[in-house]
Amino acid sequence: MAEIVLDHVTKRYADGTVAVDDFDVRIADQEFVILVGPSGCGKSTTLNMIAGLEDITEGELRVDGRRMNERAPRDRDMAMVFQSYALYPHMTVRENIAFPLKLAKMGKAEIGERVERAAGLLDLAPYLDRKPAALSGGQRQRVAMGRAIVRDPKAFLMDEPLSNLDAKLRVQMRTSISRLQKSLGTTTVYVTHDQTEAMTLGDRIVIMRAGLIQQIGPPQELYDHPRNLFVAGFIGSPSMNVLPARLEEGLLRTPIGDIPLRGRLRRAADGPDVPRDVIAGIRPESFEDASLMHDAEEGGTFTGTVDLLESMGPEKLAYFTLDTGAVRSEHLAEAGGEEAGEGCQLVAQLDPKSGARRGEAVRLWYDTQAVHLFHPETGENLTER
């Protein structure tokens, strides 16, 4: 149980590269915080600094108010789960789980009891006398978890613990990690590059890019109110549609029609330093098949030819190519947006009852109030400032 405070923490390497820049977050006791971002954004470095595996160049790390910067990893009482699991191959599962307790010079009887309890919690009891080589990927992952929970540490640090598992197992383990963390109530910092894991697991998400925190908040807040184009593009799957747009008198001209400037769009357009050419963002689920809309809800409509239709079961994804150039922005490229090549791609998430067919035109309705406007250079969300 611990509150972890990263007080303006910076990591600068000897050659001058800054891996983490002014990281300032207060992680509450029992909180589950996710560090997410593309590779090389500094999330693992941040985790290693909390663990003590890397030195902190500037700033202070405090756990329950006590400065940790100079303490060795073994004196911080934190447990870590590695992406590769890092099980000791020459020890059995039992010895692996007992290893931290043995190092803590705990009595034999208590070690045995605790190992049994952890093994029971993780369904590892039948495998206690096997070596890691004789286990499947999911079992190895659970052993790594067992080694972390067995000594009841102040915090769990997890470095992409699920990325070596296949998709189905990953979803299973995701829920069991979440349940385990809630029942143990141990403060957890979890690093991932997978936005789905971030959205589903965390109490709060810290989105990083190139060493800088982009936004901190609960998953839904990041989804609904992304502070910039990078966050908007990173969170959500399929990701937000981005379209070139132009502000004119009382109107926002976009490739999917003119949108009257009202409410939050009006306020965004009237803000200081707003260029005429902006980037409009609209999430796939803000679209619907116009024929399924019962009453004429406020919104725009546009007609396009379906390039590709994916039936997901509870929804259909319709892909369109708009006859306008794609938006090119460094903010999006780093967020993992696929390079569209030619033409501007649009994805709409439709109700499965929709009659849309591949190669045929369909009329779509979209929620004009769900449109975000972004500054083309800074990437700042103009509708959220």
Next chain:
Amino acid sequence: MEAGRRSVSGWTVANVVVVLYAMVPVLWIASLSFKDPSTFSDGSFIPRKWTLGNYAGIFTNADFVRGLVNSIGIGLISTFVAIVFGTMAAYAVARLAFPGKRLLIGVSLLIAMFPQISLVSPLFQIERALGLFNTWAGLILPYITFALPLTIYTLSAFFREIPWELEKAAKMDGATPFQAFWQVIVPLAAPGMVTTAILAFIFCWNDFLFAISLTSSDAARTAPATISFFTGSTQFEDPTGSISAAAVVITIPIVIFVLFFQRRIVAGLTSGAVKG
């Protein structure tokens, strides 16, 4: 099918040739060692008159027995010291970034390459001045010097194979750097250490140059050097029988060594440590 059989028989022939090429001199020496002195030059590969006299002779020779004891003692001590220091040095080379690392690797490579013959006279002078000449230490020191580059190179290759995350995991589990090294890294590097120890021991055991130049009596003279001092029972007689018997005797420990440790060199001990 036909082609497969032909290639199998081709391999068999090649294997037989290679094995014969390697084994004939050894078998010849073994055969000589069992021949009665009167039949040494009869040209027969298989002894016509078997005898154990040559073996009995060398083991009643106090110099040779003493030489064997020296060889075993000096070899084991040198190997042990080289492994202990080599392990630590190799770990540092494989894992740590420290100033002068490249220099250290370069110097150890240089030592390994250095022609030993050019060191004999200076070593002779130095050891005489220091009182190390004709002592165990006088041989152990140069042996360690030449075995260390070998152990550092082989062991650092083994250490590099061990996933670094294991060490991080040990640290997170509460291990001191030494505990992480001793309880996690060393057990995983054990096969490599055994292999390296065998190589280092064979190097010490086989050395002739230092053994002959840095000793003057049976106080420190090792078995290979002792053999060169064998004399026949008369000045007209070659000590062929004793030399072959002694050659066979000093080969046996190496064969036993390799056979015994071969089982321990289990490949793939690290499998299952990380994803796979």
